[in-house]
Amino acid sequence: xxxxxxxxxxxxxxxxxxxxxxxxxxxxxxxxxxxxxxxxxxxxxxxxxxxxxxxxxxxxxxxxxxxxxxxxxxxxxxxxxxxxxxxxxxxxxxxxxxxxxxxxxxxxxxxxxxx
Amino acid sequence: xxxxxxxxxxxxxxxxxxxxxxxxxxxxxxxxxxxxxxxxxxxxxxxxxxxxxxxxxxxxxxxxxxxxxxxxxxxxxxxxxxxxxxxxxxxxxxxxxxxxxxxxxxxxxxxxxxx
Numbered sequence: 001x002x003x004x005x006x007x008x009x010x011x012x013x014x015x016x017x018x019x020x021x022x023x024x025x026x027x028x029x030x031x032x033x034x035x036x037x038x039x040x041x042x043x044x045x046x047x048x049x050x051x052x053x054x055x056x057x058x059x060x061x062x063x064x065x066x067x068x069x070x071x072x073x074x075x076x077x078x079x080x081x082x083x084x085x086x087x088x089x090x091x092x093x094x095x096x097x098x099x100x101x102x103x104x105x106x107x108x109x110x111x112x113x114x115x
Numbered sequence: 116x117x118x119x120x121x122x123x124x125x126x127x128x129x130x131x132x133x134x135x136x137x138x139x140x141x142x143x144x145x146x147x148x149x150x151x152x153x154x155x156x157x158x159x160x161x162x163x164x165x166x167x168x169x170x171x172x173x174x175x176x177x178x179x180x181x182x183x184x185x186x187x188x189x190x191x192x193x194x195x196x197x198x199x200x201x202x203x204x205x206x207x208x209x210x211x212x213x214x215x216x217x218x219x220x221x222x223x224x225x226x227x228x229x230x
Contacts, residue, residue: 033217045158045206045221091157095217101210102148102171103219105157 002027004094006106013082014114020067021077021109023092033095034068034075035103040088048090051075079111087113117142119209119222120189127228128197136192136225140209147190148219149182152204164190197229 003026013019025034036048051059051068058066063083067076079086092106120139128134140147146165150158163171164184175182179197184190194201204226208219 035218037221042223043204043226044223045208047218047220050218097217101146101217101219102160102163102174103150103158103208104160105150107157 002029002032002094002096002104004092004104004106006090006092006109008109009107010110010112012112012114013079015082015084017082018078018080019082019111021079021090021092021111023075023077023106025073025075025092025094027073027094027096029096031097033097034066035093035095036064036066036075036077037091037093037105038086038088039091039108040085045091049077082113084113084115087111119144119207119220121205121207121222121225123225124223125226125228127230129230130198131196134194134197134201134227134229136194136205136207136227138190138192138207138209138222140190140207141211141220143211144209144220145212146210147184148208148210149190149192150206150208152206152224154203158206161192194227197227199229202227202229 005024032053034051038046038048049061063080065078089108091108093103149161152158160174162182179195181193204224206224207222210219
Protein backbone atom coordinates (compact mmCIF):
# COMPACT_ATOMS: atom_id res chain seq x y z
CA UNK A 1 0.00 0.00 0.00
CA UNK A 2 1.11 3.50 -0.73
CA UNK A 3 1.84 5.94 2.06
CA UNK A 4 2.32 9.69 2.03
CA UNK A 5 4.24 11.47 4.77
CA UNK A 6 4.21 15.16 5.57
CA UNK A 7 6.68 15.71 8.37
CA UNK A 8 5.88 19.37 9.05
CA UNK A 9 2.62 19.73 10.97
CA UNK A 10 2.87 23.53 10.97
CA UNK A 11 4.83 26.16 9.08
CA UNK A 12 4.91 29.92 9.18
CA UNK A 13 6.12 32.39 6.57
CA UNK A 14 6.08 36.14 6.24
CA UNK A 15 4.19 37.77 3.44
CA UNK A 16 6.21 38.01 0.21
CA UNK A 17 8.69 35.39 1.38
CA UNK A 18 9.18 31.88 0.02
CA UNK A 19 8.31 28.68 1.83
CA UNK A 20 8.79 25.02 1.01
CA UNK A 21 6.52 22.26 2.25
CA UNK A 22 7.91 18.75 2.24
CA UNK A 23 6.29 15.48 1.22
CA UNK A 24 7.65 11.99 0.84
CA UNK A 25 5.85 8.91 -0.34
CA UNK A 26 6.37 5.21 -0.57
CA UNK A 27 5.40 3.11 -3.55
CA UNK A 28 6.70 0.23 -5.60
CA UNK A 29 4.98 1.51 -8.72
CA UNK A 30 6.75 3.33 -11.52
CA UNK A 31 3.83 5.27 -12.95
CA UNK A 32 1.74 7.49 -10.74
CA UNK A 33 0.56 11.03 -10.11
CA UNK A 34 1.28 13.41 -7.27
CA UNK A 35 -0.82 16.35 -6.17
CA UNK A 36 -0.87 19.22 -3.75
CA UNK A 37 -4.26 20.32 -2.48
CA UNK A 38 -4.99 23.38 -0.39
CA UNK A 39 -7.71 23.52 2.27
CA UNK A 40 -8.33 27.07 3.50
CA UNK A 41 -10.45 27.83 6.58
CA UNK A 42 -13.56 27.37 4.44
CA UNK A 43 -12.43 23.72 4.24
CA UNK A 44 -12.95 23.53 0.50
CA UNK A 45 -10.34 21.29 -1.13
CA UNK A 46 -8.60 23.15 -3.93
CA UNK A 47 -6.17 21.59 -6.37
CA UNK A 48 -2.90 23.52 -6.37
CA UNK A 49 -0.64 21.54 -8.65
CA UNK A 50 -0.15 18.07 -10.13
CA UNK A 51 2.84 16.12 -11.36
CA UNK A 52 3.06 13.04 -13.57
CA UNK A 53 5.81 10.70 -12.42
CA UNK A 54 6.98 10.01 -15.96
CA UNK A 55 7.73 13.69 -16.52
CA UNK A 56 11.15 14.85 -15.38
CA UNK A 57 10.25 18.51 -15.60
CA UNK A 58 8.91 19.96 -12.39
CA UNK A 59 5.37 21.32 -12.58
CA UNK A 60 4.73 25.01 -12.00
CA UNK A 61 1.53 27.01 -11.54
CA UNK A 62 2.19 30.74 -11.15
CA UNK A 63 3.70 31.18 -7.66
CA UNK A 64 3.55 27.45 -6.94
CA UNK A 65 6.19 24.99 -8.06
CA UNK A 66 7.29 21.53 -7.07
CA UNK A 67 10.63 19.81 -6.62
CA UNK A 68 9.99 16.25 -7.72
CA UNK A 69 12.78 13.82 -6.89
CA UNK A 70 11.58 10.44 -8.12
CA UNK A 71 14.51 8.39 -6.87
CA UNK A 72 14.20 9.90 -3.41
CA UNK A 73 10.37 9.69 -3.55
CA UNK A 74 10.15 13.31 -2.57
CA UNK A 75 7.63 15.89 -3.77
CA UNK A 76 8.01 19.28 -2.11
CA UNK A 77 5.90 22.36 -2.79
CA UNK A 78 7.47 25.79 -3.04
CA UNK A 79 5.30 28.86 -2.63
CA UNK A 80 6.95 32.07 -3.80
CA UNK A 81 5.89 35.60 -2.87
CA UNK A 82 3.57 34.25 -0.17
CA UNK A 83 0.24 35.99 0.25
CA UNK A 84 -2.15 36.12 3.19
CA UNK A 85 -4.61 34.11 1.12
CA UNK A 86 -2.16 31.23 1.04
CA UNK A 87 -2.92 30.56 4.71
CA UNK A 88 -4.38 27.05 4.69
CA UNK A 89 -3.78 23.36 5.27
CA UNK A 90 -1.79 21.83 2.47
CA UNK A 91 -2.17 18.17 1.65
CA UNK A 92 0.14 16.10 -0.50
CA UNK A 93 -1.59 13.25 -2.33
CA UNK A 94 -0.62 10.22 -4.38
CA UNK A 95 -2.50 8.36 -7.07
CA UNK A 96 -1.41 5.10 -8.63
CA UNK A 97 -2.22 4.94 -12.33
CA UNK A 98 -2.39 1.16 -12.32
CA UNK A 99 -5.47 0.79 -10.13
CA UNK A 100 -8.74 2.52 -9.41
CA UNK A 101 -8.21 6.20 -9.11
CA UNK A 102 -8.22 6.79 -5.39
CA UNK A 103 -6.09 9.48 -3.79
CA UNK A 104 -3.94 8.72 -0.77
CA UNK A 105 -3.40 11.84 1.32
CA UNK A 106 -0.77 12.87 3.79
CA UNK A 107 -1.71 14.30 7.18
CA UNK A 108 -1.24 17.86 6.02
CA UNK A 109 0.85 20.91 6.85
CA UNK A 110 -0.80 23.96 8.34
CA UNK A 111 0.70 27.07 6.74
CA UNK A 112 0.28 30.48 8.33
CA UNK A 113 1.25 33.54 6.32
CA UNK A 114 1.97 36.53 8.54
CA UNK A 115 2.40 40.24 7.93
CA UNK B 116 -19.53 25.21 -15.48
CA UNK B 117 -20.70 24.71 -11.93
CA UNK B 118 -18.37 22.86 -9.62
CA UNK B 119 -19.08 19.74 -7.64
CA UNK B 120 -22.18 20.28 -5.55
CA UNK B 121 -22.81 18.68 -2.20
CA UNK B 122 -25.81 18.94 0.05
CA UNK B 123 -26.52 19.44 2.74
CA UNK B 124 -23.47 21.42 3.81
CA UNK B 125 -24.19 20.67 7.44
CA UNK B 126 -26.15 17.75 8.85
CA UNK B 127 -26.97 16.99 12.45
CA UNK B 128 -28.25 13.57 13.41
CA UNK B 129 -28.90 11.78 16.65
CA UNK B 130 -27.37 8.39 17.28
CA UNK B 131 -29.30 5.67 15.49
CA UNK B 132 -30.68 7.90 12.76
CA UNK B 133 -29.81 7.72 9.09
CA UNK B 134 -27.69 10.24 7.21
CA UNK B 135 -27.98 10.75 3.44
CA UNK B 136 -25.35 12.84 1.75
CA UNK B 137 -25.72 13.94 -1.85
CA UNK B 138 -23.17 14.79 -4.49
CA UNK B 139 -23.70 16.15 -7.99
CA UNK B 140 -20.51 15.90 -10.06
CA UNK B 141 -19.31 18.55 -12.42
CA UNK B 142 -20.99 18.55 -15.80
CA UNK B 143 -19.46 15.93 -18.05
CA UNK B 144 -17.81 14.06 -15.20
CA UNK B 145 -18.63 10.39 -14.93
CA UNK B 146 -16.46 9.38 -11.98
CA UNK B 147 -17.38 10.09 -8.37
CA UNK B 148 -15.29 9.55 -5.24
CA UNK B 149 -16.19 9.87 -1.59
CA UNK B 150 -13.65 10.74 1.12
CA UNK B 151 -13.98 11.19 4.85
CA UNK B 152 -12.01 13.67 6.93
CA UNK B 153 -12.00 13.17 10.66
CA UNK B 154 -11.13 16.21 12.79
CA UNK B 155 -7.47 17.24 12.46
CA UNK B 156 -6.74 14.48 9.96
CA UNK B 157 -6.23 14.10 6.23
CA UNK B 158 -8.82 12.78 3.85
CA UNK B 159 -9.36 9.04 3.65
CA UNK B 160 -10.73 7.35 0.55
CA UNK B 161 -14.03 5.57 0.95
CA UNK B 162 -15.50 4.60 -2.43
CA UNK B 163 -15.17 5.19 -6.15
CA UNK B 164 -18.21 4.97 -8.41
CA UNK B 165 -19.13 5.35 -12.02
CA UNK B 166 -22.69 5.54 -13.25
CA UNK B 167 -24.59 2.57 -11.79
CA UNK B 168 -21.34 0.83 -10.80
CA UNK B 169 -19.19 0.64 -7.70
CA UNK B 170 -15.60 0.41 -8.91
CA UNK B 171 -13.68 0.40 -5.63
CA UNK B 172 -15.19 0.32 -2.16
CA UNK B 173 -12.05 -0.73 -0.33
CA UNK B 174 -12.29 2.24 2.05
CA UNK B 175 -15.91 1.77 3.04
CA UNK B 176 -16.71 0.44 6.49
CA UNK B 177 -18.24 -3.01 6.17
CA UNK B 178 -21.45 -2.15 7.96
CA UNK B 179 -23.92 0.74 7.91
CA UNK B 180 -22.31 2.56 4.97
CA UNK B 181 -23.43 2.34 1.37
CA UNK B 182 -23.03 4.43 -1.76
CA UNK B 183 -24.70 4.65 -5.12
CA UNK B 184 -24.44 6.67 -8.30
CA UNK B 185 -27.63 6.06 -10.28
CA UNK B 186 -28.10 6.61 -13.97
CA UNK B 187 -30.07 9.75 -13.20
CA UNK B 188 -29.52 12.02 -10.25
CA UNK B 189 -26.78 12.61 -7.72
CA UNK B 190 -24.51 10.16 -5.99
CA UNK B 191 -25.70 9.26 -2.50
CA UNK B 192 -23.63 8.26 0.50
CA UNK B 193 -25.87 6.66 3.07
CA UNK B 194 -24.97 6.01 6.68
CA UNK B 195 -27.44 3.96 8.66
CA UNK B 196 -27.74 3.98 12.46
CA UNK B 197 -25.15 6.71 12.86
CA UNK B 198 -22.79 6.72 15.83
CA UNK B 199 -20.75 9.57 17.28
CA UNK B 200 -17.62 8.27 15.55
CA UNK B 201 -19.27 9.01 12.20
CA UNK B 202 -18.97 12.74 12.92
CA UNK B 203 -16.67 14.03 10.19
CA UNK B 204 -16.51 16.01 6.99
CA UNK B 205 -17.49 13.96 3.95
CA UNK B 206 -16.10 15.15 0.65
CA UNK B 207 -17.19 14.17 -2.79
CA UNK B 208 -14.92 14.56 -5.80
CA UNK B 209 -15.48 14.02 -9.49
CA UNK B 210 -13.28 13.56 -12.51
CA UNK B 211 -13.90 13.48 -16.24
CA UNK B 212 -13.59 10.41 -18.42
CA UNK B 213 -10.54 9.88 -20.55
CA UNK B 214 -7.08 11.30 -20.23
CA UNK B 215 -7.85 13.80 -17.47
CA UNK B 216 -9.44 11.20 -15.22
CA UNK B 217 -6.67 11.46 -12.64
CA UNK B 218 -7.51 15.02 -11.66
CA UNK B 219 -10.25 15.08 -9.06
CA UNK B 220 -12.26 18.19 -8.26
CA UNK B 221 -13.75 18.39 -4.82
CA UNK B 222 -17.05 19.64 -3.55
CA UNK B 223 -17.35 21.83 -0.46
CA UNK B 224 -18.05 18.86 1.80
CA UNK B 225 -20.84 17.87 4.17
CA UNK B 226 -20.13 18.28 7.85
CA UNK B 227 -21.93 15.56 9.75
CA UNK B 228 -22.40 15.93 13.47
CA UNK B 229 -23.83 13.04 15.42
CA UNK B 230 -25.24 13.95 18.80
